[in-house]
Amino acid sequence: xxxxxxxxxxxxxxxxxxxxxxxxxxxxxxxxxxxxxxxxxxxxxxxxxxxxxxxxxxxxxxxxxxxxxxxxxxxxxxxxxxxxxxxxxxxxxxxxxxxxxxxxxxxxxxxxxxxxxxxxxxxxxxxxxxxxxxxxxxxxxxxxxxxxxxxxxxxxxxxxxxxxxxxxxxxxxxxxxxxxxxxxxxxxxxxxxxxxxxxxxxxxxxxxxxxxxxxxxxxxxxxxxxxxxxxxxxxxxxxxxxxxxxxxxxxxxxxxxxxxxxxxxxxxxxxxxxxxxxxxxxxxxxxxxxxxxxxxxxxxxxxxxxxxxxxxxxxxxxxxxxxxxxxxxxxxxxxxxxxxxxxxxxxxxxxxxxxxxxxxxxxxxxxxxxxxxxxxxxxxx
Amino acid sequence: xxxxxxxxxxxxxxxxxxxxxxxxxxxxxxxxxxxxxxxxxxxxxxxxxxxxxxxxxxxxxxxxxxxxxxxxxxxxxxxxxxxxxxxxxxxxxxxxxxxxxxxxxxxxxxxxxxxxxxxxxxxxxxxxxxxxxxxxxxxxxxxxxxxxxxxxxxxxxxxxxxxxxxxxxxxxxxxxxxxxxxxxxxxxxxxxxxxxxxxxxxxxxxxxxxxxxxxxxxxxxxxxxxxxxxxxxxxxxxxxxxxxxxxxxxxxxxxxxxxxxxxxxxxxxxxxxxxxxxxxxxxxxxxxxxxxxxxxxxxxxxxxxxxxxxxxxxx
Numbered sequence: 001x002x003x004x005x006x007x008x009x010x011x012x013x014x015x016x017x018x019x020x021x022x023x024x025x026x027x028x029x030x031x032x033x034x035x036x037x038x039x040x041x042x043x044x045x046x047x048x049x050x051x052x053x054x055x056x057x058x059x060x061x062x063x064x065x066x067x068x069x070x071x072x073x074x075x076x077x078x079x080x081x082x083x084x085x086x087x088x089x090x091x092x093x094x095x096x097x098x099x100x101x102x103x104x105x106x107x108x109x110x111x112x113x114x115x116x117x118x119x120x121x122x123x124x125x126x127x128x129x130x131x132x133x134x135x136x137x138x139x140x141x142x143x144x145x146x147x148x149x150x151x152x153x154x155x156x157x158x159x160x161x162x163x164x165x166x167x168x169x170x171x172x173x174x175x176x177x178x179x180x181x182x183x184x185x186x187x188x189x190x191x192x193x194x195x196x197x198x199x200x201x202x203x204x205x206x207x208x209x210x211x212x213x214x215x216x217x218x219x220x221x222x223x224x225x226x227x228x229x230x231x232x233x234x235x236x237x238x239x240x241x242x243x244x245x246x247x248x249x250x251x252x253x254x255x256x257x258x259x260x261x262x263x264x265x266x267x268x269x270x271x272x273x274x275x276x277x278x279x280x281x282x283x284x285x286x287x288x289x290x291x292x293x294x295x296x297x298x299x300x301x302x303x304x305x306x307x308x309x310x311x312x313x314x315x316x317x318x319x320x321x322x323x324x325x326x327x328x329x330x331x332x333x334x335x336x337x338x339x340x341x342x343x344x345x346x347x348x349x350x351x352x353x354x355x356x357x358x359x360x361x362x363x364x365x366x367x368x369x370x371x372x373x374x375x376x377x378x379x380x381x
Numbered sequence: 382x383x384x385x386x387x388x389x390x391x392x393x394x395x396x397x398x399x400x401x402x403x404x405x406x407x408x409x410x411x412x413x414x415x416x417x418x419x420x421x422x423x424x425x426x427x428x429x430x431x432x433x434x435x436x437x438x439x440x441x442x443x444x445x446x447x448x449x450x451x452x453x454x455x456x457x458x459x460x461x462x463x464x465x466x467x468x469x470x471x472x473x474x475x476x477x478x479x480x481x482x483x484x485x486x487x488x489x490x491x492x493x494x495x496x497x498x499x500x501x502x503x504x505x506x507x508x509x510x511x512x513x514x515x516x517x518x519x520x521x522x523x524x525x526x527x528x529x530x531x532x533x534x535x536x537x538x539x540x541x542x543x544x545x546x547x548x549x550x551x552x553x554x555x556x557x558x559x560x561x562x563x564x565x566x567x568x569x570x571x572x573x574x575x576x577x578x579x580x581x582x583x584x585x586x587x588x589x590x591x592x593x594x595x596x597x598x599x600x601x602x603x604x605x606x607x608x609x610x611x612x613x614x615x616x617x618x619x620x621x622x623x624x625x626x627x628x629x630x631x632x633x634x635x636x637x638x639x640x641x642x643x644x645x646x647x648x649x650x651x652x653x654x655x656x657x658x659x660x661x662x663x664x665x666x667x668x669x670x671x672x673x674x675x676x677x678x679x680x681x682x683x684x685x686x687x688x689x690x691x692x693x694x695x696x
């Protein structure tokens with residue numbers, strides 16, 4: 001029974017210290033709140049209103065209508081007009097605009113002969129008729145911007161001429177499940193749970209042992225009958241509650257502000273979150289037994305945090321990464337949790353079928369806890 | 382608690398040839414200790430002489446490089462965990478939680494030792510009363526003065542009523558009056574049967590101890606009661622009264638039989654080797670200019686003992 005009292009002693013002490021540390025206490029709420037609002041609104045893979053320039057060599061009614069049609073897509077916004085192509089290229093290199101739309105002088109001739117308008121279906125080898133109507137010059141270094149401009153390549157020009165466009169029938173039919181409106185935020189919010197928890201949970205415990213050492217309290221602790229595993233558990237338990245508060249905050253804000261649905265069962269969600277919180281806290285504890293001071297523990301936290309954001313599947317699809325990156329990603333708890341929470345929250349997957357990720361997180365937690373307890377010696381040598 | 386006994390003495394600490402090396406540094410060399418139950422035993426020595434290292438080995442925090450250590454009948458470092466319940470340790474640096482109140486700190490320590498419920502409440506009230514902390518019970522430990530912190534640390538160290546108490550330079554950040562009160566409290570604890578090992582670099586504190594070890598550079602130079610140490614000192618003490626002390630001191634330090642000469646106001650306290658049969662006459666013969674100097678043989682103090690037995694290591 002004594003071990004319960006000892007864990008409880010550490011537990012209360014941690015809560016008390018956290019309560020006194022106003023800044024940290026505030027961060028528990030502010031970090032998820034601000035980051036969710038920030039990323040929820042900011043991260044958007046559907047790029048719109050790209051500032052572009054115009055070089056109109058034709059100066060006809062047709063060219064003006066063409067510009068209006070392009071503007072109507074809302075992908076680009078014409079902000080500048082240039083007299084020559086050279087001038088426009090300079091503007092791109094100075095980043096005044098991200099792309100330039102060049103309308104040639106003979107745009108009307110090109111248009112009437114063009115295949116997309118449908119007066120004829122000439123062979124592609126025909127020089128006269130396969131000429132494009134106009135040209136885009138784009139800053140290709142940003143692949144997101146380039147892809148959006150490339151999306152304009154085949155834009156229909158039906159409104160331009162009162163004749164229906166000669167559109168191709170698609171080869172394949174694509175049905176979008178779970179997120180038919182293609183809103184980025186649906187994928188971002190559950191992912192943010194993983195990122196924010198990784199950050200706050202590792203941070204809390206990575207400082208845990210180091211702080212005791214720096215403030216001289218460690219000598220007090222190791223002189224008591226407290227066992228290292230009891231110390232570790234006592235340090236983790238209060239933060240599990242904090243993690244659960246943060247998850248609740250993120251998911252409910254996601255639901256009310258961004259209308260991100262939670263399709264799966266709440267119980268499964270609570271289960272996987274608990275597992276992930278524990279594994280992140282334990283990872284922090286391991287860091288704390290390695291670091292010599294709080295600065296080192298902070299550096300190690302960031303060392304884990306960055307790959308957790310970039311490799312876990314939060315930003316880029318896991319499948320698209322090279323093999324080495326995938327192996328690194330597999331080692332991070334965030335990757336497994338990313339799969340689990342997206343599965344449960346978005347696709348209503350029966351969580352018990354995702355055994356690999358579940359076992360991995362559970363194994364990571366147990367192994368980490370043992371490692372931290374073994375690494376923490378109740379001696380000074 | 383069981384304990385060892387040597388020559389019928391009831392020992393709480395028995396160390397034989399205990400030593401500790403930190404790499405090339407020999408922090409402690411072949412230390413033998415026999416500390417009796419119920420006594421206040423002192424470690425006297427300058428900073429860096431190995432007091433803290435010795436205490437850490439005796440509490441099981443450091444593993445000795447060689448030698449045998451037996452504390453309260455438990456073998457160290459193997460049985461260090463069992464020992465924890467029976468010893469209290471007041472660290473040199475204040476190690477209570479600064480962002481917790483006095484009461485919270487004590488309650489935390491109590492829980493860690495498995496003391497809870499009404500027993501805990503009573504014990505904490507009792508300690509707050511004994512150590513004069515009742516008025517400060519709800520104050521943060523970090524906002525207290527040196528003397529108050531020291532009382533809290535002592536209260537925490539004795540909370541679980543240990544048989545043996547280790548105090549590592551407990552009075553180094555404390556004013557003289559608090560030091561006196563602190564020692565009164567130590568004698569109360571000793572009276573009630575607690576054995577105490579205290580390290581210090583103050584002579585007056587060392588003189589209060591029942592037993593004493595003088596440490597220098599990791600080696601025990603002397604061991605015994607303060608009285609025995611003073612009586613058995615290998616030197617005689619002569620005080621010289623003079624107007625031109627500085628020159629006199631220079632002159633005397635040239636003499637081979639003079640161990641040391643320290644100025645005390647207008648007097649010069651000279652330690653002269655014991656085998657000099659007539660120290661006063663010898664000293665007078667050493668002084669070239671003998672005008673107006675009065676010489677008196679005086680009782681040795683603990684400081685004299687310290688200077689005599691630590692001299693060789695310093696040169």
